[in-house]
Amino acid sequence: MHQERFQISTRGRGTYDISREIMQIVARSGITTGLCHAFSHHTSASLVLCENADPSVRSDLEQFMSKLVPDGDPMFDHTMEGPDDMPAHIRSILSKMDLTIPVTNGRCGLGTWQGAYLWEHRTHHHNRQVTVTVMGD
């Protein structure tokens, strides 16, 4: 059992690679076989696994989501913090705020093309807290 929290300072909407942070925490845990769980303590930033080779995958993903949940949609009542406020909550629920990845042979078992990303959904910069828990033998 090993648990650490780290912080990411985002520069506004977009995906931020946290694969290295997660892999380092798995290595520090000394756990050989088990599970690694990462959790975003926010309702407007999510954690996702995404293709890690071609950056256009992540820009296409962003464009898709921006069209699916448009900023400033007049349907929304919750607009206190601006046109990206309610869309950020919906995007987070659709893409989820946590990840669970197997640990095998002492390593985080991400697939070759899988990267772990924090997805900032607000247009302005934020400090985001992520807790990583590693369990196993």
Next chain:
Amino acid sequence: MHQERFQISTRGRGTYDISREIMQIVARSGITTGLCHAFSHHTSASLVLCENADPSVRSDLEQFMSKLVPDGDPMFDHTMEGPDDMPAHIRSILSKMDLTIPVTNGRCGLGTWQGAYLWEHRTHHHNRQVTVTVMGD
């Protein structure tokens, strides 16, 4: 290792706060550091983390989902239990049937603005079963 099941009687479509139930189970588990997992044993009710301060967030979320997956869409063949039957299955898959939250210092590590909700997707009332498993030291 600690596991409990509880039941929620819903009054039809909408979100039902289960944060207190989850926090109490974590407290009863006596576990200090680890993970807490909640699971809905259904394919038409999901578990989500959502902003917990302004109720308009959850009504906007409901409206968004109702527009994304309209009840009675003529595209659906599976309509045995009515116009909300197939939409309830799709909504559950898009919003997922389980949650995993870190346990830190003996407490459920939800963020300040994160609440845990059972989201009933059927229009009529149902009894929903949720299993909570707490693992750790």
Next chain:
Amino acid sequence: MHQERFQISTRGRGTYDISREIMQIVARSGITTGLCHAFSHHTSASLVLCENADPSVRSDLEQFMSKLVPDGDPMFDHTMEGPDDMPAHIRSILSKMDLTIPVTNGRCGLGTWQGAYLWEHRTHHHNRQVTVTVMGD
């Protein structure tokens, strides 16, 4: 703690029932109370829980997703592997690449109507790797 990997050869886009594989691994683990986690090591195939009785649920789900994320949408730049390439990444992120299910009384605690499916999002056949980790007492 018990971990196994298995492979599924898909015949292209669609859902493939993996409930039996998961239940057998839980049985082999000898674990009585805990959690079972299944993980797809890919960014174009996901793992979902879905109604397991009427096949039209899964064909309706497929149709819904095909309309939500259309193959060949001109909005996408990432088209290297064809019109289903970028949609497969988005579908996987929306439906997620892993599942966590409680283990109770030595059995995988799926609800009566819940089946576990690998969802192949590419139109051609692929070999998909799934790691299942069972933790508990």
